[in-house]
Amino acid sequence: MRELVVLGTASQVPTRHRNHNGYLLRWDGEGLLFDPGEGTQRQMLLAGVPATAVTRLCVTHFHGDHCLGLPGMVQRLSLDRVPHPVSAHFPASGAHFFARMRHASAFHDTVTILERPAEGEATSWEGEGFELRAVRLSHSLESYGYRLREPDGRRMLPERLAALGIAGPAVGELLREGWARGADGRVVRLEDASERRPGQRFAFIMDTRLCDAAFALADGADLAVIESTFLERDALLAEQHGHLTARQAGRIARESGVRTLVLSHFSQRYADPAEFAEEAGAEFSGELVVAEDLTRVPVPRRRP
Numbered sequence: 001m002r003e004l005v006v007l008g009t010a011s012q013v014p015t016r017h018r019n020h021n022g023y024l025l026r027w028d029g030e031g032l033l034f035d036p037g038e039g040t041q042r043q044m045l046l047a048g049v050p051a052t053a054v055t056r057l058c059v060t061h062f063h064g065d066h067c068l069g070l071p072g073m074v075q076r077l078s079l080d081r082v083p084h085p086v087s088a089h090f091p092a093s094g095a096h097f098f099a100r101m102r103h104a105s106a107f108h109d110t111v112t113i114l115e116r117p118a119e120g121e122a123t124s125w126e127g128e129g130f131e132l133r134a135v136r137l138s139h140s141l142e143s144y145g146y147r148l149r150e151p152d153g154r155r156m157l158p159e160r161l162a163a164l165g166i167a168g169p170a171v172g173e174l175l176r177e178g179w180a181r182g183a184d185g186r187v188v189r190l191e192d193a194s195e196r197r198p199g200q201r202f203a204f205i206m207d208t209r210l211c212d213a214a215f216a217l218a219d220g221a222d223l224a225v226i227e228s229t230f231l232e233r234d235a236l237l238a239e240q241h242g243h244l245t246a247r248q249a250g251r252i253a254r255e256s257g258v259r260t261l262v263l264s265h266f267s268q269r270y271a272d273p274a275e276f277a278e279e280a281g282a283e284f285s286g287e288l289v290v291a292e293d294l295t296r297v298p299v300p301r302r303r304p
Helices: 040-047 070-079 092-102 158-163 169-177 212-218 232-241 246-256 274-281
Strands: 002-008 022-027 030-034 056-058 086-091 113-118 122-126 131-136 144-149 153-156 179-181 187-189 194-197 201-205 223-227 260-264 287-290 296-298
Touching (some): 002 040, 002 260, 022 040, 022 201, 030 144, 040 070, 070 092, 092 113, 131 212, 144 212, 169 179, 201 212, 212 223, 223 246, 232 246, 246 260, 246 274, 260 274, 274 287
Parallel strands (some): 030 056, 056 086, 201 223, 260 287
Antiparallel strands (some): 002 296, 022 030, 122 131, 131 144, 144 201, 153 194, 179 187
């Protein structure tokens, strides 16, 4: 399963219809919980997602709407006796904030939290079949965006395998070793019977001004979550506070070759979500989702 479960879509102030931030990326056996704001536990319950699904906590920065759900989530992981270790990724400069929230109140602490702070311009970690990378963005507080990248693979071509006399166990040998002998004894290389299969990519870009790092994170993403706190008529305000407009989010997606763009982190000053779609759509012609709480967005099928 590869899908995004949107738990909350508000920015600094929640509304009657929008909870504070929260985004769970389900990626095969991993569950990456990005920016859990207040109420994340309840939103996960409403979405039908158990705490045991969480394997990584990923915090972009330590403004309250992006992290005040952490204490409850950590305690819930212990209450549910999550058996696996949970990695925690966050800006190293905010380690003191993480420590306070990790032990914000008394509880029976059973969960193993592996702290994996991000430092400098970029930090990477290896996962099971993917790389997770944090890249520094441009905000009023040190903030990092995240990029998940699956390595490129190979797609076997049945007609080529048949023509080269590769069948049965020899197919597995070709994949493992990079070469195998055909039925006539000739050496067949992997590239002779397959083609490149691009790995999938996911980007999570929150709380930032327009900057090169945002484009780098979104580059070639199959699915990208990009904040659009403001509309273009408030572009100056967005710049002053270190945020993007919906039009800027659309531009990032278009210039970076994103396939599906998810807009989120909306200011409470705007009443009509259609305006965000209209502005981003003026720049980006791919699949566009103006996120609502509890929206589920599948990662698109692999590129042909």
